[in-house]
Amino acid sequence: MSSSAARQVAAVSPASQPVFFPDEILEEIFLRLDAAADVARASAACTTFRRVVSERRFRRRFRSLHPPPILEPNAPGVFRPFKPPHGSAPAARAFAQAADFTFSFIDTPRSWQVSDARDGRVLLYRRAKTAAAFPGLMVCDPLHRRYIQLPAIPDAATASEGTSGFRSLPRSSH
Template sequence: MAPPRMVPALADVLLEEIFVRIDSPADLARASTACVAFHRLITDPSFLRRYRSLHPPLLLGFLDFDGCGFRPPDETHPSAALARAIARTTDLTFNGYYPRAAGAYWQLWDIRDGRVLFKSGPEDDNEVITEFAVCDPLARRCLQLPPIPNALLASVQVQKQYFEGSDAALVPSGEEDDDTSFRVIARMDFIEKVVAFVFSSDAWRWSVGTSISWYALSLPRGYDEMSWTADYAYGCFYWKFADLNGCLKLDMSSMEFSTVDLLPGFDFDMNFFTIVEAGEGRLGIFTLTNNDTSLCYCTVRQNGGERSDQLNLGDKIPLPAGLSSHPGLGLLLRHAAGVELGDDTGV
């Protein structure tokens, strides 16, 4: 008597549990070519999101803010060969396929989930910066986002306020997000308030995320002493204050601005300051100390309010003599899966 056939749905579940345990993205890509059923399972967006959550992406190198191009990792790095292959087949200078409007200057601004965000500066210092573009370097595609409508500015009563400056970032994709969709957060600073606008590729429009007055944040009117790029950890964006030992925090789940004290007495250099997830809800902070001769790492546990506590100082790592440091030099470029998986390949 022939053994009973396995229920197809159960077979898919077992195969997924096997595939998700494959450590190498290259091996996973090869498995996807074995048969149609394997390819269907491995290229399913829900499986790929799960796989990426369990297997950190590989380091490919760095993209410079200043337009110097791609910097691959050292030859001894495990992903050096992959980085060379990507560099040979991909135009990481973005020449020829990002917007080149007359008089516009496009600057590389952020990288996340396989996409690169470009930001264009205005000719007039008081003009609201509304020009953004999102590129996929592997597919050589670029989408220029529509400007923030005047009606949206009017809805938060800033259309006649003096414009102080802005920042923008790609919002990390959630587990349930479609791989083809993305969001951009734009922080706009005006004389009376700070506003967060959110762009959704699904709706293809901007909306108001939140706004708050500088007074409500206990900051001076027209405050503009903040870091020019954001860090992201545990669902929140952080911008370091230049003259205060703290950060402006934007919680993306509650869509609320607040200020966070990073504990007085510890010297943070805003130009060389990065917040990361340190595990167990703690914030990890990298900064340069001792006249930029050492790299310091510490962890901070927040108590749920505006003040942080339990500062744990880590090691101070001496930097090589004569090392030239440049704030905001580059953005980390990472690779999430083998190029054989097509559009799911990420940087």
């Protein structure tokens, strides 16, 4: 082996070589993404990703693991079921009739504000009359009409951490 060939081999380190994953591994990675929008963005990255995501087997598995949402994203605190021709319309109508989104099952429902909703549970926070760093928090299940109030965080604990308090999170579009 000539010295120039040896230098060329030495110049190409294993770390600089691209790593190729088999399609089965890529499929498992993409199945773990939470939202279909994330899968669509990943498929736009390269032709290999697009090929994996567009396969019938992948789409069938993704739909079975990630059922479509039944509530339309709206302003915070507003829940509207999807309407036909959306595929989730029948399930959404049944869910809206069965669930109690007025939160009448909790004491003083008007003093609570919706902050976020995920997986059928709703995070509420108490509208504070004082400027407390962290207001009362409650997790509700409007379908089963159950709730649990989270213990208050002492003001001394929040002051030592230098946090600015609780803020309502912007609504996600999933």
